[in-house]
Amino acid sequence: SGMRFEYRTPDPLCNPYLLFTGLLAVGMDGVDRELDPGPPASENIFEMTEEERESRGITILPDSLHKALDALHADDVIRGALGEKMTETYIDRKREESFNC
Secondary structure (H helix, E strand, C coil): CCCCCCCCCCCCCCHHHHHHHHHHHHHHHHHHCCCCCCCCHHHHHHHHCCCCCHHEEEEEECCCCCHHHHHHHHHHHHHHHHHHHHHHHHHHHHHHHHHHH
16 A cells, blocks of 8 residues: 655765765656666565566665775766766775775
8 A cells, every 4th residue: 555665774974965965866867767666575685586686677786885986986877966076086085995994
C-alpha cells in the first residue's frame, strides 16, 4: 500500500552542503530524464548473490574511498552540480588525506 525511499545516513563528518547538493542534483536528473527506478526490492539485497542483484539491475555503491572518488570523477551530474574546480579540488584533497592517514 505504500512505498519508501531508503536514505542511509552518511558519515557525520561529511559536508552537508555538498551532500545535499549531490542528492538534489541526482534526484532532479532522474526527474528530468524520467528515469524508472525499477521495481522495489523488499528483500535484503546484501543477502542476494551477485548474479541475483545483476539480474534485477541492482548495483552496489563503492566500498572504499578510492572507488568512491573514482565514481565521483566519472559522474557528470555531480560534477555539473558542484562545478569542475570544486569537484577536482575535493577529489585531490580527499586522496591526499587518505595517503596521510
